[in-house]
Amino acid sequence: MDKEQAREILSCYRPGRDDPTDPRFVEALERARHDAELAGWLERQTAFDAAVRESLRQVPVPPDLRTRILEQHTARPAVTAWWRGSAFRAVAAGLLVAAIAGFWLAHRADTFDVYRRKMATMVSGEYDMRLKSSDFKEIQGYLASSEWPSDYALAPAMQRLEAEGGSTITWRGRKISLICVDAGGDNDLFLFVVRRSDLRDAPTAESPQFARIGGMTTAAWTAGDKLYLLAGHLDEQFLRRFL
Secondary structure (H helix, E strand, O other): OOHHHHHHHHOOOOEOOEOOOOHHHHHHHHHHHOOHHHHHHHHHHHHHHHHHHHHHHOOOOOOOHHHHHHOOOOOOOOOOOHHHOHHHHHHHHHHHHHHHHHHHHHHHOOOHHHHHHHHHHHOOOOOOOOEEOOOHHHHHHHHHHOOOOOOOOOOHHHHOOEEEEEEEEEEOOEEEEEEEEEOOOOOEEEEEEEEHHHOOOOOOOOOOEEEEEOOEEEEEEEEOOEEEEEEEOOOHHHHHOOO
């Protein structure tokens, strides 16, 4: 199991809620115990999930929500079938509230800002590319063969750099292509490519939007139906040289 596979598995793991001896998590957790970067990512992921859960707990639920839901059903004097009984309707109302909360949580966690932070954090430490290659065409062919976004366009300044590899990333069901290049002086640049429609609040501007995420500087822009996110350890001025 490589680091990226372990990360995907652990993105579903909730300490204190999931069993660490569950066969689904054992190998990935063991990898995290011996990998400082992966362990740090898991700690940050756990803290984020806890913050989201706490925010959800603070969402006020109207005290009369169940009553308002049940009032939508016209009372009938006929014999009540079991599935129309008050107990069943109470359970159904509870499930509806849970479904609404789950939908709200899922969409809240799928924003562009969360995506940007997730991707920048992923490559902030040591990151192993699934394909290691100095050939941009080979990387593009690898992504295309996996049916990941491959019809992207690199800026001329980036094409003059030496490629290091590429990866296929799955995040919340989205297919994300990652291309890594050597910008010189032990400085790597990471370019993420995803369909713009995969993120409902994705930037629509072609001019780059910059943001600092931890120790990483990011630039995001749209071209055609693709959303690009470039991340590197140096400052905005350095990133601008390759846009």
